[in-house]
């Protein structure tokens with residue numbers, strides 16, 4: 001107890017920096033360092049909120065993860081990451097936190113840090129005048145220098161009247177970044193280097209925080225194909241997505257992945273051969289002799305490359321389904337087969353033989369694959385085209401396993 005009092009006496013000027021820190025970023029670090037230096041503080045408490053009362057928490061990382069990210073963002077001894085709000089639970093009202101800290105640090109001067117957005121809504125917080133009695137507000141702009149004008153106006157005569165005696169405005173060049181923006185970048189797999197401390201980036205990547213599943217991005221993908229495809233091809237893609245989803249449910253693949261793969265499978269179909277080649281070149285794809293001979297195959301390979309590089313699709317199974325939806329290959333996953341077959345029997349297809357394909361698709365994946373491969377290979381032979389080695393291997397695999405099944409049933 002005595003020791004605690006001695007420590008508290010030494011920590012007479014304490015900064016309090018609360019936030020969602022979801023994740024903490026360089027704007028937070030810049031604000032905290034600038035204010036601590038300007039106010040000559042000897043200690044700053046970094047306090048991740050349990051539930052922020054003033055905003056909807058989106059993709060909220062766990063309290064444990066936000067605590068750890070704060071420790072990595074604020075490693076020096078000047079800072080202490082506190083779980084006072086996380087362990088209290090519920091909505092994190094600053095007035096409750098300050099009351100607890102006032103009791104713990106009875107003799108200290110408390111300085112509450114905040115950026116522009118927080119000060120301009122301060123009158124809407126719970127018990128703002130009580131807060132002003134317990135601490136001094138310390139504010140810096142977060143977007144641009146122009147914000148100082150509205151901050152000045154707020155403290156001279158905003159909704160709470162003249163509060164100049166209770167507020168320190170610290171003029172510093174802002175570091176404009178927000179956690180919302182960073183979560184979006186991580187969701188799409190964009191690099192965020194320079195916008196938050198490197199150790200925090202490594203932690204987020206290691207734990208896979210803020211990653212949005214490709215299957216949750218269908219609206220974005222539908223807009224992308226609408227831009228790149230002619231109306232008929234756009235409708236076909238939506239039909240394939242629906243059919244792939246249905247077949248995935250029937251045959252045990254992930255229906256959401258099947259739907260997404262269906263939307264994206266033809267994304268490069270209406271692009272020029274030059275554009276398809278250039279996308280493949282950028283992705284480091286080298287064409288084999290079979291592939292060079294048949295430009296109709298390029299859209300699938302370019303589609304995979306485009307989905308990966310431009311749309312940041314990360315799911316390898318979806319990418320493989322796009323890549324092999326035209327040639328097929330030996331060793332296809334159920335998802336790949338489902339997309340291959342859905343492309344043959346989607347609602348818009350009306351070629352001779354489509355009804356046989358639809359019947360086969362109801363019987364088994366194997367019969368539908370065999371029917372599809374036969375259809376495709378016969379057509380290539382009749383029109384004098386090269387058959388891709390992947391298709392030959394896929395066909396042979398089906399025949400070999402059908403023969404093995406027959407031997408087993410006769411034994």
Ligand code: ATP
Pocket residue numbers: 018019020021022026027028031055113114115116117118140141142143174175176177178179180181
């Ligand atoms: P989100 O985008 O999720 O709303 P945020 O980036 O605003 O998050 P918070 O953790 O909610 O971050 O913010 C905590 C505190 O840090 C608030 O007082 C906020 O005004 C301040 N702040 C946030 N970003 C900056 C920045 N770039 N510069 C200065 N202050 C900032």
